[in-house]
Amino acid sequence: MFDYEKDGAEIYRQSFATIRAEADLAGLPADVSQVAVRMIHACGMVDLVRDLAYTPEVVSRARAALRAGAPILCDAQMVASGVTRKRLPAANDVVCTLSDPSVPDLAAKLGTTRSAAALELWRDRLDGAVVAIGNAPTALFRLLEMIREGAPRPAAVLGIPVGFIGAAESKDALAASDLDHIVVRGRRGGSAMTAAAVNAIASEVE
Numbered sequence: 001m002f003d004y005e006k007d008g009a010e011i012y013r014q015s016f017a018t019i020r021a022e023a024d025l026a027g028l029p030a031d032v033s034q035v036a037v038r039m040i041h042a043c044g045m046v047d048l049v050r051d052l053a054y055t056p057e058v059v060s061r062a063r064a065a066l067r068a069g070a071p072i073l074c075d076a077q078m079v080a081s082g083v084t085r086k087r088l089p090a091a092n093d094v095v096c097t098l099s100d101p102s103v104p105d106l107a108a109k110l111g112t113t114r115s116a117a118a119l120e121l122w123r124d125r126l127d128g129a130v131v132a133i134g135n136a137p138t139a140l141f142r143l144l145e146m147i148r149e150g151a152p153r154p155a156a157v158l159g160i161p162v163g164f165i166g167a168a169e170s171k172d173a174l175a176a177s178d179l180d181h182i183v184v185r186g187r188r189g190g191s192a193m194t195a196a197a198v199n200a201i202a203s204e205v206e
């Protein structure tokens with residue numbers, strides 16, 4: 001009925017070739033470029049590169065952390081679900097505490113969102129972790145507050161929340177911090193893009 005590509009490997013090959021042809025990757029370090037390609041693949045926006053901000057060592061430090069067995073701490077189940085387990089170099093734990101039964105009460109007590117309150121349950125795993133925030137701006141703001149208050153520091157923060165309220169501001173705050181990070185400045189972001197960034201960092205096979 002329709003003439004369309006049915007070979008998964010070929011779809012991937014053509015897709016990545018199109019991104020490399022259309023996106024302006026020239027100014028990016030090679031490892032950040034690999035991550036950017038996969039993020040663009042997840043959202044279809046080749047102009048994403050202009051909004052990327054990163055620290056030069058973020059990919060190598062996040063990779064080293066994963067190889068050493070660091071957990072991946074995610075703000076939303078959607079991010080955690082998107083992480084391809086077989087790419088992880090040390091069968092790393094992928095953690096999302098948002099659905100913990102204690103979180104709704106904690107959020108009410110702290111007067112914040114469930115996404116932000118859920119980070120209280122990260123404290124004993126934060127040291128050297130890879131943090132992946134793809135949905136909730138309040139989670140990213142709270143992470144930065146916790147670290148200012150003396151919480152352990154993660155190895156790297158992929159701060160890519162999406163939206164209109166607090167998203168751009170929370171990512172600007174991360175970019176201004178001394179944490180190793182990747183952000184997409186502005187309103188764009190999301191769980192799929194964030195999971196894609198984790199997958200690219202975990203192992204780049206294309």
Ligand SMILES: C/C1=C2N=C(/C=C3N=C(/C(C)=C4\N[C@@](C)([C@@H]5N=C1[C@](C)(CCC(=O)O)[C@H]5CC(=O)O)[C@@](C)(CC(=O)O)[C@@H]4CCC(=O)O)[C@@](C)(CC(=O)O)[C@@H]\3CCC(=O)O)C(C)(C)[C@@H]/2CCC(=O)O
Pocket residue numbers: 075076077078079098112113114115116134135136137138139161162163164165166167189190191192
């Ligand atoms: C204000 C919130 C925003 N959510 C956005 C976009 C999406 N969220 C989806 C889903 C299914 C979930 N969002 C929650 C995290 C929920 N979203 C919020 C909160 C109210 C506050 C977060 C914040 O502002 O920092 C948040 C609830 C909370 O109290 O923390 C979610 C937990 C709600 C729920 O279902 O209980 C849930 C996450 C489930 C999970 O994966 O664990 C969407 C799929 C929207 C939908 O259902 O229609 C979508 C996914 C986007 C993505 O790529 O991740 C915004 C736009 C990010 C928005 C924050 C900013 C804004 O401008 O409003």
